Amino acid sequence: MFEPITLARLNKLVNERGGKCLSTEYINKYSKLVWQCKNNHVFEYNLFNIWRGAWCLKCKKLKILDEINEFVKMYNGKCLSLTYKQKNSKLLWQCKNNHEFIQSWGNVLKGNWCKKCKKLEQFEEIKEIAKNHGGICLSEKFTSNTVALSFKCKDGHIFKQLSDNIKKGNWCKKCISNEKLKDVRDIAIKHGGLCLSEIYNENTSKLNFKCKYGHIFKMTEDNIKKGNWCLRCEKKENKIKYYQDLAQKYGGKCLSEEYLYRFYTLKWQCQNGHIWETLPYEIERGHWCRRCADDTN
Numbered sequence: 001m002f003e004p005i006t007l008a009r010l011n012k013l014v015n016e017r018g019g020k021c022l023s024t025e026y027i028n029k030y031s032k033l034v035w036q037c038k039n040n041h042v043f044e045y046n047l048f049n050i051w052r053g054a055w056c057l058k059c060k061k062l063k064i065l066d067e068i069n070e071f072v073k074m075y076n077g078k079c080l081s082l083t084y085k086q087k088n089s090k091l092l093w094q095c096k097n098n099h100e101f102i103q104s105w106g107n108v109l110k111g112n113w114c115k116k117c118k119k120l121e122q123f124e125e126i127k128e129i130a131k132n133h134g135g136i137c138l139s140e141k142f143t144s145n146t147v148a149l150s151f152k153c154k155d156g157h158i159f160k161q162l163s164d165n166i167k168k169g170n171w172c173k174k175c176i177s178n179e180k181l182k183d184v185r186d187i188a189i190k191h192g193g194l195c196l197s198e199i200y201n202e203n204t205s206k207l208n209f210k211c212k213y214g215h216i217f218k219m220t221e222d223n224i225k226k227g228n229w230c231l232r233c234e235k236k237e238n239k240i241k242y243y244q245d246l247a248q249k250y251g252g253k254c255l256s257e258e259y260l261y262r263f264y265t266l267k268w269q270c271q272n273g274h275i276w277e278t279l280p281y282e283i284e285r286g287h288w289c290r291r292c293a294d295d296t297n
Contacts, residue, residue, distance in 0.1 A: 005029075010047070017055055061085070068105060075113050119143075126163050133171050177201070184221055191229050236260070243280050250288045 010021040010033070018038030026033065029047040036042050037056035045054050061084040068079045068091075076096035084091070087106040094100050095114035103112060123142035126149065130137045134154035142149070148160040153172035161170060177200035184207060188195040192212035200207070206218040211230035219228060239259040243266060247254040251271035259266070265277040270289035278287070 005047070013050065014055075019056070064105075068108075072108065077113070122163060126166055129166055135172070180221060184224055187224050193230070243283065246283055250283075252289070 005026050007021060007024070007026065010023075010026065014020060014035065020036050021033055022036050022042065023033040026047075029051075032044045032046050033050075034042060034044055035050070035056075037059050039056070039059055039062075041056050041058040043056055043058070064084050065079060065081070068084070072078060072093070078094050079091055080094055080100065081091040084105070087109075088104050090102045090104055092100060093103055093108070093114070095117050097114070097117055097120075099114050099116045101114055101116070119142045123137075126142065127137045130151055136152050138150040138152055138158070142163065145162065145164050148162050149166070150158065150160055151166075151172070152158050153175055155172070155175055157172050157174045159172055159174065181195070181197070181200040184200070185195040188209055194210045196208040196210055196216070200221070206220050207224075208216065208218055209224075209230070210216050211233050213230070213233060215230050215232045217230055217232070236259045240254070240256065243256075243259065244254040247268060252269050254266055255269055255275070256266040259280070262281060263279060266280050267275065267277050268283070268289075269275045270292055272289070272292055274289050274291045276289065276291075
C-alpha cells in the first residue's frame with residue numbers, strides 16, 4: 001500500500017544530508033518546500049528535485065571553492081573570492097608573488113594564470129637569451145609580444161627586436177650583416193677581386209664587386225656563394241677555351257691563357273713546335289702555321 005508523504009518522512013529523507021524540512025505543510029511533489037542544510041543555509045526545492053539529488057547550492061559552491069583552492073596550490077596561489085556562481089564567472093585570485101587578478105575558473109583550468117608573473121618569466125627568459133649572445137636587454141619592462149624591446153650586442157650596436165624573434169634566434173642585424181659581408185669579401189678575394197659594398201642588406205640585394213681585371217659588376221650574396229663571379233671574365237674564359245679547342249683540331253695549341261678582345265693577338269703553337277702570334281679570327285678563317293705551309297709548298 002502507498003505510504004502517504006508526511007513531514008516526518010521528509011525529514012527522514014534529508015537527515016542523511018544533515019538537513020531538515022522547515023515547511024509545515026506538504027501539497028504535492030511539485031510544490032516548493034523550505035529546507036535547511038547542516039550549515040544552516042535555508043533554501044527552497046520541490047520534493048521531486050530533492051529525490052533527484054538536488055540540495056543546498058551554497059554548500060555546493062563552497063565545496064567548489066575548496067576544490068578550486070586545492071587545484072591552485074600547484075601555482076602556490078589561492079582564490080580570494082568567497083562566492084562562486086559558475087565556471088565562466090570572474091573570480092579574484094592571488095599568485096605566489098601576491099599579485100591579485102581577475103580570471104574565470106574555466107580559464108584557470110585551461111592553464112591561464114597570473115599575467116604579471118608570466119610577463120616577468122618571459123622577460124627573464126629574454127634577458128638570458130641576450131646574455132647568451134654576449135649582449136644585454138636595455139628595456140626595463142616587458143609589455144607584450146607585439147612591443148619591441150631594446151638590446152645592445154657585444155659590439156655595442158643598439159637595436160630593437162620583438163621578443164618572439166629573439167626566441168627564434170634573431171639577434172643584431174648589423175652584426176649578421178658584417179659577418180655575411182666578411183664572408184662575401186673573403187670569396188671575392190679568392191677570386192682575386194674585391195667586394196666594394198660597405199653595407200649588407202639581405203641575401204637578395206645586389207652587392208658591388210670588382211674582378212682582378214677591373215670589371216665592376218653587381219651580384220647577390222647567394223649567387224656569389226654558388227660560385228658565380230664576373231660575367232665578362234666568364235665569357236672570356238669560355239672564349240679562350242674555344243680557341244684552345246680550335247687549335248687542337250689543327251694538332252696544335254693556343255698558348256695564351258686569357259682572351260681580352262677580338263683584335264688582340266693570341267699566341268699559338270703548331271704540332272711541329274713553331275710559335276707565332278696572330279689574331280684569333282684568322283685562325284677561325286682557317287689560317288694556321290705559315291712556316292708549316294711554306295715548308296709544304
